[in-house]
Amino acid sequence: MAIVYGLIEAAIWTEDRTKLLWTVAATACALIFVFRRRPTLKELGLNLPPLKGTLWTLSAAAILAAGILLGGWIGGTWDPRHPTWPPVENPGLYAAWALVQQFLLQIFFYKRLEVALDNSRFAVLGAALLFSAAHIPNPWLVPATLLGGLVFCELFRRYRNLYPLGAAHALLGLAIAEALSVVLLRHMRVGIGYVDSH
Numbered sequence: 001m002a003i004v005y006g007l008i009e010a011a012i013w014t015e016d017r018t019k020l021l022w023t024v025a026a027t028a029c030a031l032i033f034v035f036r037r038r039p040t041l042k043e044l045g046l047n048l049p050p051l052k053g054t055l056w057t058l059s060a061a062a063i064l065a066a067g068i069l070l071g072g073w074i075g076g077t078w079d080p081r082h083p084t085w086p087p088v089e090n091p092g093l094y095a096a097w098a099l100v101q102q103f104l105l106q107i108f109f110y111k112r113l114e115v116a117l118d119n120s121r122f123a124v125l126g127a128a129l130l131f132s133a134a135h136i137p138n139p140w141l142v143p144a145t146l147l148g149g150l151v152f153c154e155l156f157r158r159y160r161n162l163y164p165l166g167a168a169h170a171l172l173g174l175a176i177a178e179a180l181s182v183v184l185l186r187h188m189r190v191g192i193g194y195v196d197s198h
Contacts, residue, residue: 012191045162053159061168065175072179099166124153
């Protein structure tokens with residue numbers, strides 16, 4: 001876990017080609033560690049999602065996303081009469097990235113912490129803290145991803161499926177990007193990208 005997390009942090013805190021190299025290294029290491037045991041689709045959380053968990057996850061995410069947009073409207077950081085859609089350059093790519101993040105969070109980090117700590121609830125907290133720390137120093141995303149990480153990991157602990165989590169992550173991320181001004185959120189950047197966007 002330390003190797004992959006260190007490579008992720010290196011990617012977050014570097015730019016251009018160096019960032020790409022660290023990203024490829026982190027992805028390759030994570031995939032090697034995950035697939036060396038030849039997991040099943042169920043073990044990867046990529047089997048058919050359970051109906052109850054999926055409906056609950058997506059309904060809660062939709063309600064929360066609506067609340068985020070309403071909060072942005074009340075706070076004056078979002079105006080639904082003049083939306084700038086999409087709030088990120090490519091929503092489809094962002095949705096895929098959200099699923100990749102959930103794969104890393106749940107399949108790589110959470111499942112390893114669950115075994116190492118021999119306690120699924122401590123694993124939820126540990127994985128959420130790692131997820132949140134990866135969003136430093138963005139003052140909006142750090143607390144949002146801590147809360148999101150706790151919820152996503154708890155839902156994975158119960159239902160063991162990535163598809164609804166990836167969809168909920170994408171929906172909430174797009175709502176946050178839409179509801180908060182570019183000045184506040186700085187295009188959802190983290191690490192050196194956030195620092196350089198001053």
